[in-house]
Amino acid sequence: MAAAAPVSRAPAGGFEELFVPSSMGPIKVQVQWAARGGSSALYLLDGLRAPADHSQWTTDTDALRQFAGDDVTLVFPVGGHSSFYTDWYRPSSTNQQATTYRWETFLTRELPDFLAGYGVSRTNNAIVGVSMGGNAALTLAAHHRDQFRFAGSFSGFLNPTYPIWNHAMRAAMLHEGGFNIDDMWGAAGDPAWSRNDATVQAERLRGLPVYVTSGNGVPGPLDLPSAVGDTINAAGIEAFAVIAASIFRDRTAALGIPARVDFGNGTHTWPYWQLSLATARPMILDALGAQ
Incomplete structure (x- = not known):
């Protein structure tokens, strides 16, 4: 692991771990160079349980292998546990958080500026995310159209302003690290909620290739029979995700925005997201002009 030394052109292939300065302190970023x-x-954004030491994309999927021969750099930000990859109002007041999450600032300003030192474009990027990261991928792309050429959400919660969902998010964030949702976007009805709602912001996605997937909560062939308890939990979570994807699909259809939305059997687990990434790969490469 090494701190980055700016160069004029990205390395051709290979995997590296960088430490990127940010307002939150140094952030580890794993990369596979084009x-x-x-x-x-x-x-590629993680879900609610994002580990502090690695991206789950690198350990729980074959993303590195999928893109190994492609001329696109994979960027895996590490961390962001229960952050929704957004700029918070203040540090979480329920778990003695030391710094305020500033993930939108990091992903759209500090990180692309840093990677530019390696020859990585600030403007020819794609973004995908799972679960928590799915809504973030779409909202970040919606608000930063100069940076992103493609956005994808796999089992994302794409309508957080839906009346009961703030309560579900509150419970999930308290369970995952003791985070207080009021310190993120304020009370329900605060403008930050609408700004970070992919369905509300759908008009901003017009003209952008968008791919959304969700299972229906019914266990499928990729669920492990030996993990019945995990499967039941993942089935319940995915049942919420498919509602969100359906609402997003209906909203984009009403606006005449041709987003691709796929449904199928499956639960809220990485094997399905690996498959979604494989489906998205040709779309991503086409949008970036990277083969």
Whole structure:
């Protein structure tokens, strides 16, 4: 692991761990460099349980192998546990958080500025995310159209302003690290909620290739029979995700925005998101002009 030393052109292939300065302190970022030193990049966001030491994309999927021969740099930000990859109002007041989350600032300003020192484009990027990261991928792309050329959500919660969902999010964030949702976007009805709602912000996605997937909560062939308890929990979570995806689909259809939305059997687990990434890969490469 090494701190980055700016260079004029990205390395051609290979995996590296960088430490990127930010207002939150140094952030680890795992990267797989574009196979032929190209300038485009794909950002991949974790879910609510994002570990502090690695991206689950690198350990729980074959994302590195999928794109190993492609001329696009994979960018895996590490951390962001229960952050929703957004700029919070203040540190969480229920778990003695030391710093205020500033993930939107990091992902759209500090990180692209840093990677530009390696020859990675600030403007020819794609972004995908799972669960918590799915809504973030779409809202970040909606508000930063100069940066992102493609956005994808896999089992994302795409309508957090829906009346009961703030309560579900509150419970989930308290369970995952003791975080206080009021310190993120304020009380329900605060403008930050609408700003960070992919369905509300759908008009801003017009003209952007968008891919949304969700299972229906029914266990499928990728669920492990030996993990019945985990499967039941993942089925319940996915039942909420499919409602969100349906609402998003209906909203984009009403606006005449041709987002691709796929449904199928499956639960809230990484094997399905690995498959979603494989489906998205040709769309991503096409949007970035990176083959």
